[in-house]
Amino acid sequence: MLSRRLRQCLFILVHWIVNILVAVYNVYYRFRDKKYIAQGDEVTKSDIKLVLEHVPKVTKKLKHLVIQTDRDQHTYSDLARMVIWSLLAGITYVSFYDISGHLKKNEEQLFLEVEKKKKGIPGCIKWQRKPDLNGYTNGLRAHTIVINIFTHEDGLPKVAHCIQQIAEEKVKCTRESSEFTAQELDYVLKLMYPSIPDPDLVLYTGPWCCTHGFLPWQIRLTEFVQLSLNNSVNIDNYLGALYRYNKCDQRFGK
Amino acid sequence: MDGNRRYAKKNSVDTSAGHYKGFDKLSETLKWCLDLGIPEVTVYAFSIENFKRSKEEVDALMDLARDKFKSLLDEIDQINEWGVRVHIAGRLSLLPEDLRALVSKAMLATRHNNKLRLNIAYAYTGRDEISRAASHIVDGVKNNELKGQDIDSELVSQTLELTEPELMVRTSGEVRLSDFMLWQVSNTVLYFSDVLWPEFTIWNLLVAIIHFQRYAPPPKEAKYFSGEKQKFFDKLEDQRLKQLEKYVSC
Numbered sequence: 001m002l003s004r005r006l007r008q009c010l011f012i013l014v015h016w017i018v019n020i021l022v023a024v025y026n027v028y029y030r031f032r033d034k035k036y037i038a039q040g041d042e043v044t045k046s047d048i049k050l051v052l053e054h055v056p057k058v059t060k061k062l063k064h065l066v067i068q069t070d071r072d073q074h075t076y077s078d079l080a081r082m083v084i085w086s087l088l089a090g091i092t093y094v095s096f097y098d099i100s101g102h103l104k105k106n107e108e109q110l111f112l113e114v115e116k117k118k119k120g121i122p123g124c125i126k127w128q129r130k131p132d133l134n135g136y137t138n139g140l141r142a143h144t145i146v147i148n149i150f151t152h153e154d155g156l157p158k159v160a161h162c163i164q165q166i167a168e169e170k171v172k173c174t175r176e177s178s179e180f181t182a183q184e185l186d187y188v189l190k191l192m193y194p195s196i197p198d199p200d201l202v203l204y205t206g207p208w209c210c211t212h213g214f215l216p217w218q219i220r221l222t223e224f225v226q227l228s229l230n231n232s233v234n235i236d237n238y239l240g241a242l243y244r245y246n247k248c249d250q251r252f253g254k
Numbered sequence: 255m256d257g258n259r260r261y262a263k264k265n266s267v268d269t270s271a272g273h274y275k276g277f278d279k280l281s282e283t284l285k286w287c288l289d290l291g292i293p294e295v296t297v298y299a300f301s302i303e304n305f306k307r308s309k310e311e312v313d314a315l316m317d318l319a320r321d322k323f324k325s326l327l328d329e330i331d332q333i334n335e336w337g338v339r340v341h342i343a344g345r346l347s348l349l350p351e352d353l354r355a356l357v358s359k360a361m362l363a364t365r366h367n368n369k370l371r372l373n374i375a376y377a378y379t380g381r382d383e384i385s386r387a388a389s390h391i392v393d394g395v396k397n398n399e400l401k402g403q404d405i406d407s408e409l410v411s412q413t414l415e416l417t418e419p420e421l422m423v424r425t426s427g428e429v430r431l432s433d434f435m436l437w438q439v440s441n442t443v444l445y446f447s448d449v450l451w452p453e454f455t456i457w458n459l460l461v462a463i464i465h466f467q468r469y470a471p472p473p474k475e476a477k478y479f480s481g482e483k484q485k486f487f488d489k490l491e492d493q494r495l496k497q498l499e500k501y502v503s504c
Contacts, residue, residue, distance in 0.1 A: 014464065015464070015467065015468070018464060018468070155440065156407035156410070156411075156437065156440065157406070157407050159384065159407070159410070159437075160405055160406050160407040160409070160410050161405075163388045163391055163392065163405055163410060164402055164403075164405040166388065166392055167391060167392045167394075167395035167396075167400075167402055167405060168395070168402040173392075175389065177347075178389070179345075179385065179386045179389040179390075180385040180386070180388055180389045180392075181382070181385060182379060182381035182382045182384075182385050184385065185381070185384065185385040185388055186381070207468075207469060208443055208444075208465070208468075208469035209443070209444040209445075209446070210439075210440075210441065210442060210443060210444060210471075211431075211439050211440055211442075211444070212440060212441075213440035213441075214440075216380075216384075216436040216437050216439075216440065217381065217384070217436065219431060219436060220379070220380060220381060220430075220431060220432065220433035220436055221430055221431075221432065221433070222430055222431070223429050223430045224429045224430065224444065224446075225429060
C-alpha cells in the first residue's frame, strides 16, 4: 500500500493535470462556439430552416422532451427558444425540470418570452398549470405543444406522499400477492401526475450528468443527453442532441 | 454491465460466452474496488424485464448464476477472508427454487463481513424495488409500527434494499438508467462510458472516479431516525433474514 502522503501527492498531481487539460479544451470549445455569441437570442429564419431540414432525419419517436434548468445557467430567452424549436420539430410535450425552484415561481416571464418569439410561427402552446394563459388554436391542424414545469417536490416527496395516501387508505391500491407489483403501484401513481407520457429525453448542460431527483418513477427508460458543456444553448447543439438521441453517427454542424 | 452480447457478436462467439466473459470482468472489477478501498459496489446483473428474452438465453443466464453461486459457496473461506458481504437485491420469488436457495445461502453465509458490500441486482427493477418498499411501509402502518405522518422520502429511502450510490457507471454507450436504482440516484454522478463491459479496464474505472472527484456534490448528512422508525427498520431486516432462512431450508 502506498503511504498516505504519497497518495495525497498523486491525487493532487492527477487533478492538477486534468484541470490543465480541461482548461485547454474549454478554450478550444469557446473558440468553436464564438459565432453564436454574435447571433443574439432570437429565433432566426435560418434556425427555422435548419430545424425543418434536420428534424425529419430524427426517426426515433420523441414525444416528451425534458430540459433541466437552473436559474444561474439559462436565461428565459434560452428556454423560450428551445420551446419554439421543439414546436417546429413537432414534439408534443416539453417539460422543464426546475432544479432551483425559481422558474416555477416566474412562469409568466417564460410565457411572455415564448409568446414574443412565437410570432409568425404556426402552432399552439398550452401551459398545463395555467389554463388561462392558453391561446386558441388557429385552424384544426395546427401542432400543439404542452408545457410543464416540474420541481423537486414532484419527485421523491410526491411518491412518498402517494405511499402515505395508500397507507392511510385514502386511495385504494390493489395487491394480488404479499407485495405490490410495479404495475399496481403505477396505476395509483398515474393519478397523482398530470397525464403525460414518460420522458423520452432529458437535456442537461454542464460537465456532469445527474437526475437531481427528477421524476424517479417516470425516468426508467429516459435517455440523458448533454446539450452543451458550458451551458450555452444554440440551434446546433440542440439539433446535435436530437441526433445523439437518435443514435445517428451523422454529425451535425458545419 | 452492458455490452456482453455486443462483445460476443463482435468477437464471433456465442451469447453465453459473452455473459461468462462479463462475469469474469465483474470479479476483476471487484478486486480493483477492494484495492481502491471502495466499501460498497452494486451491479445490475438481471432485470425483471430480461425474463422476456428467449428461453435459451434466460436458461443460460440462470445456469451461469447457479454455477457462480455454487463456486462462491465453495470458496466461502476466501470470501470471508476478504471480508466481502454479498447481497442479492430483487424479487427473489421470481427465481427458480434451487437458485433462490443458493443465493439465500450466500447472503446468510457472508452477512457478517464488512469490508466490501457487493449488491447484485437480480430479478430487479427500480420500480419493483420502490413497490416492494411501499408494501412494507403500508404493512407497517397497518400493524401500528408506523404512523401515516411518519412517511416521507427519507423513510422510503431507508426501507429500500439498496442505498444511495455516489457514482454510477454505465458501459457500452447507453445513456439511460434502464430501471436501475431510480429512487437512489437523485444525487449521484452518472458516468456514461462507450466501452463494452467485457472490455472495461482499470483505466476506465479510474477515469470514472476522477470524473466523480471533480463534480461530486457534497455528501448528505447521515440521517438519524426516531426509536419507533428504527424499530420498524430492524424488524424489516429481521423479516428479510427469516425469509432467506426459509428459502434455504426449502
